Amino acid sequence: MALVVRNTERTPLDVVDALAHYGVATIHEAQDRTGLLAAHLRPIYRPVRIAGNALTCEVAPGDNWSIHVAVELARPGDVLVVTPTSPCSDGYFGELLATSLVAHGVRGLVIDAGVRDVADLTSMGFPVWSKAVSAQGTVKETPGNVQTPIVCAGAYVRPGDVIVADDDGVVVVRREDASAVLAASKAREDNEQAKRVRLAAGELGLDLYAMRDKLATRGLRYVDEAPS
Amino acid sequence: MALVVRNTERTPLDVVDALAHYGVATIHEAQDRTGLLAAHLRPIYRPVRIAGNALTCEVAPGDNWSIHVAVELARPGDVLVVTPTSPCSDGYFGELLATSLVAHGVRGLVIDAGVRDVADLTSMGFPVWSKAVSAQGTVKETPGNVQTPIVCAGAYVRPGDVIVADDDGVVVVRREDASAVLAASKAREDNEQAKRVRLAAGELGLDLYAMRDKLATRGLRYVDEAPS
Amino acid sequence: MALVVRNTERTPLDVVDALAHYGVATIHEAQDRTGLLAAHLRPIYRPVRIAGNALTCEVAPGDNWSIHVAVELARPGDVLVVTPTSPCSDGYFGELLATSLVAHGVRGLVIDAGVRDVADLTSMGFPVWSKAVSAQGTVKETPGNVQTPIVCAGAYVRPGDVIVADDDGVVVVRREDASAVLAASKAREDNEQAKRVRLAAGELGLDLYAMRDKLATRGLRYVDEAPS
Amino acid sequence: MALVVRNTERTPLDVVDALAHYGVATIHEAQDRTGLLAAHLRPIYRPVRIAGNALTCEVAPGDNWSIHVAVELARPGDVLVVTPTSPCSDGYFGELLATSLVAHGVRGLVIDAGVRDVADLTSMGFPVWSKAVSAQGTVKETPGNVQTPIVCAGAYVRPGDVIVADDDGVVVVRREDASAVLAASKAREDNEQAKRVRLAAGELGLDLYAMRDKLATRGLRYVDEAPS
């Protein structure tokens, strides 16, 4: 009953690659604070930053069969996004699968489960964001859907949406929003650069952002003695 | 209804700086195993060690407004200590705020919540101890108390108490105890150096600490076969 | 009522040392996916890999007394394996104990609890797998069993079983199985090398492992449009 | 920037009400083991079972403003489904809001956060599935989306999808699948009744489900002595 969807759309790689210039926090802000995957997904090494098209994959608990199915659908510039159908921290993925993905141009892995061979993956420079590191092996008995929309770590991800991931975590940008988010990210970063200079010179955020009146309105009160 | 207390006392920086020579474990022992913040606070990079005066700040969940208020009260040698009024792992703090704090002489951040821009914070050498890394942004709607006594990660922290933080975690030293704890830390470390030499030479802790009789009294029994 | 068992058997060091050539994931697979300790045990630094004979030790919560007892029973090539009698994340172990263990030839520590002095332990190159880093000190009031069979992080470990630990985690190999597992590990690694070359050349796992028929039997279906 | 969508479609109440005859486990099986919300959502009292149309609502952390917005869009037979935009366990909901929802025909609440007044909610017979019970109050500063598709506790929920919830947890049935799932649930339950009678009479599942050959093929081996 598992489904594999071929020939799904992807976001053009020039847009994807341009998004990779911006960090996850910037992109998350640029799209109104949406699209963030849960913070329990952590990179296996740091620093790191990638962007790519989501190649989505569901796996049964303790069963990595559909990852092998997904490899065949990979295109250069993809990032594999794996979610288990129920919570699992087994080591679904290791350096052999990474070798195979690299051969097909895949840029990294995002998985709401465990991975293993992390020393090898680090040596190879194959980036992974996972919720666990575990040597626990998996079976190949129950295939899952590949290239269908999934929920991964609390976020809704469709094939060909853009995944950006760095030391801060992972964010998904909807395919149809990618260009707009790219523009908004650039605007945000330009704006921040001006602020950075002023803050570095000692200017207070209270003044830079003109917060004092609003704070007073909200009841902020200054006193000179410690409360008893 | 939020309160900002100006002109709170601080611990003299010579005492603070001298405490920075000792690790968190040593200081925690030197003050009778008190003052430790919960172990879920972890540094964003290692190795690291700092000491400073606590600049305390409460924040609403998902709202970092009072951090901006706190910056104005910062003095060189402070460490910002932030606690949310209910559990939250959002990314309250990033490199712009760090830039601002550095401009005011603040030495680091301890936060029982999340931070973002950790690659930049690491590059800047701005040390942070947090319970999470998360790109999730925060709003500025509800100010919280600044420079009042707080509970952060299970420890009671008052403005001007000394914060020492390293790879092992974070400890608070009460302002009025700082000199005594400094002396006790030095004594402890001197004592340990002598033990280290003897243990390195192969002497047993059982003999060095004269434990054998007490162990026998407590019922320790030696046998030569494995139990069935 | 605590028991210390002297003169327990150990696995010959040539077998132990040969097992150290293989990673935890490989050995775990080579013994039918058994013997893995829970994934919450993480190394304090990476990369790292060791193997040794289990020197087992039970500790009371917040009480590290029996670790001192265990040191006397250590032999070169041992790995200390510590489990608390109820869940605890205190810092049972630091650099003084590590200094003592190194003097007796112990290769590392596996502990289902906390450790401290992790900056020093890292500098010394003393490897530790723990469930927490915590500066919280422990008392010496209640001795626990030493060199008896224990459950550590969900695995049954007997004195003299082989412990292998690396970036992926920790696995225990039963003393009587050590030679067979060594042979199976070598066979597995040889087999994987051939596969690695083919996967790196772009061959699909679907073909390499001849999965296509079985997948069809299990109901995998390919379509060309995304599901609504 | 928050969006409220009026006049969304709903599943006909006769189908919804018919689904309420079946438990969450049955419905989850009847739709190929999809649609389950995470198991950390637990009912505040037991036994309980409801079904209704999803009335969806996003809330900021520590901010329940959009729940008030959602009430206006409620129709009889709805179940309110609330998800925070970042993890939060505050008490977003109490008996005043429940009173208001009851007045508008809402049958219960599913919330991936905390609730309070659980004694009153229990007395009222207003069913709630939540991840926490907490008296912590929330503010009204940042509205969230209402009646847009959301991810709640790991499941994708759209307005007007059917929510079924009982002692086992919560499942969502897609609006367009509701009739088919209803039929499949009935078929499944009929089938189980026959099995129940045979199992109660002592027949073995091994025989009832004809498992013995497949088990032998998969390597199951019977022995008469315990392994050493």
Add this chain to the structure above:
Amino acid sequence: MALVVRNTERTPLDVVDALAHYGVATIHEAQDRTGLLAAHLRPIYRPVRIAGNALTCEVAPGDNWSIHVAVELARPGDVLVVTPTSPCSDGYFGELLATSLVAHGVRGLVIDAGVRDVADLTSMGFPVWSKAVSAQGTVKETPGNVQTPIVCAGAYVRPGDVIVADDDGVVVVRREDASAVLAASKAREDNEQAKRVRLAAGELGLDLYAMRDKLATRGLRYVDEAPS
């Protein structure tokens, strides 16, 4: 080095008893959303509500000795509040200690650790809020402070502060604030009764609280079609 403080002040029992008429959520609101203990403290049976003077007690991990010390200081109307000096979920407390406390007029237990004999405690009607139920026994080797200020489940509690606890959790009211909080609680409850009647009649919170303009200002937008 443990300290027992005798003759600490308490809050007058008439104020304490009057506070018991209000739930934890009401009191928490009445004192500006402060004083709540963490939501992981849950009652062992429901429904339940008590108020009493805090009798504070620190315990070592796995060691309940100081609870015995605390009993001697108990006065009628007290609630025992116990915090471990490092995280522990052992069963510190059972029906024998409850029997002793009842004999001295203590009304219940709040403990950021585990309890056992919960069937007996339930039969006795002795209320407990704990973070765990565990049969794991504790030793008597290391006394802790009694009747000193403590941090329990994230809240700062001093001897003689008022503890109110019910199905929603536990809140502490500062001794010097008790009368004012009592008055504010009454005012809040009176105010809510009027709202309850209007909400039950179907009036919307949007109108009752006059939220529509502010929501529009904050960017809430209504549309009639679902977003793509």
Add this chain to the structure above:
Amino acid sequence: MALVVRNTERTPLDVVDALAHYGVATIHEAQDRTGLLAAHLRPIYRPVRIAGNALTCEVAPGDNWSIHVAVELARPGDVLVVTPTSPCSDGYFGELLATSLVAHGVRGLVIDAGVRDVADLTSMGFPVWSKAVSAQGTVKETPGNVQTPIVCAGAYVRPGDVIVADDDGVVVVRREDASAVLAASKAREDNEQAKRVRLAAGELGLDLYAMRDKLATRGLRYVDEAPS
């Protein structure tokens, strides 16, 4: 490669049934505080108490096949003890399996994973201790060992060891120790009855257990003013 061991020894039912008169806390104490399963195993209803012979079973993650195998080996008076080979919270067990177990005289289930149909299991009076309630179904692809020694929730359990479970949790008594533990439990309970009477009369534990001298030796100090 899974193994099923037939004709394992069991503890005589008269001893098992006599142990059921004592609670888990008492038995755990009577055998020197050993044998307790982790506290995250909780009963699905309360009050409850059972004792029985362990019928052990390993299951793959998300796969309950070997439970069906275990039923055939059940004998009246058994308690089924199930452990997954890696952490899993799926609903491995429901009312159909319970119906089958009841038909074979099995008294209850202990499972370090999830169960479903808890409303039905409660109505049937079939007791279960689990780490989760989840409707998530499981597959039947990978058999596990049955009636071999296992680690369940941190405890080592062999077929025919005695399982006692109640509101406090679950404890295992080794088959060869069962009679001695029964005697020790009776002695402990007799002893406690005498203490209960004295404590109920207001006698202090400090006196009853003659703790005052030892406390003074350990540094307990009484003062009459609160510390600053």
